[in-house]
Amino acid sequence: MECRAQFHQHRLVDHLTPYDPRLSIPFNDLKDYLSTKLGAFGDQTQIAGAVIYRGLQREAASLAFNDAFFMQALLFLGLLGLLWIIRKPPMGPRTSPAGH
Numbered sequence: 001m002e003c004r005a006q007f008h009q010h011r012l013v014d015h016l017t018p019y020d021p022r023l024s025i026p027f028n029d030l031k032d033y034l035s036t037k038l039g040a041f042g043d044q045t046q047i048a049g050a051v052i053y054r055g056l057q058r059e060a061a062s063l064a065f066n067d068a069f070f071m072q073a074l075l076f077l078g079l080l081g082l083l084w085i086i087r088k089p090p091m092g093p094r095t096s097p098a099g100h
Helices: 001-013 021-040 045-084
Strands: none
Touching: 001 045, 021 045
């Protein structure tokens, strides 16, 4: 599942640019929030970037879990389809195996 998480993380990072308002507005809001909570003595850019990146990792892990769940569901449905293909065992009397 880790490979799928890395795949989704790569796909999500491809769409992140500093010029995208869907990223820049929450990023600046987070920096402002961190400045009020931690103090305005330092630049909170690195911490805000780490918070955004952690959210991206959580989203990638969630997508990887969805992929694994989907594959298991397909496997289950495929096995469920085998019920119509498999022959039923004979219903006659059982014979005991020969002893020695």
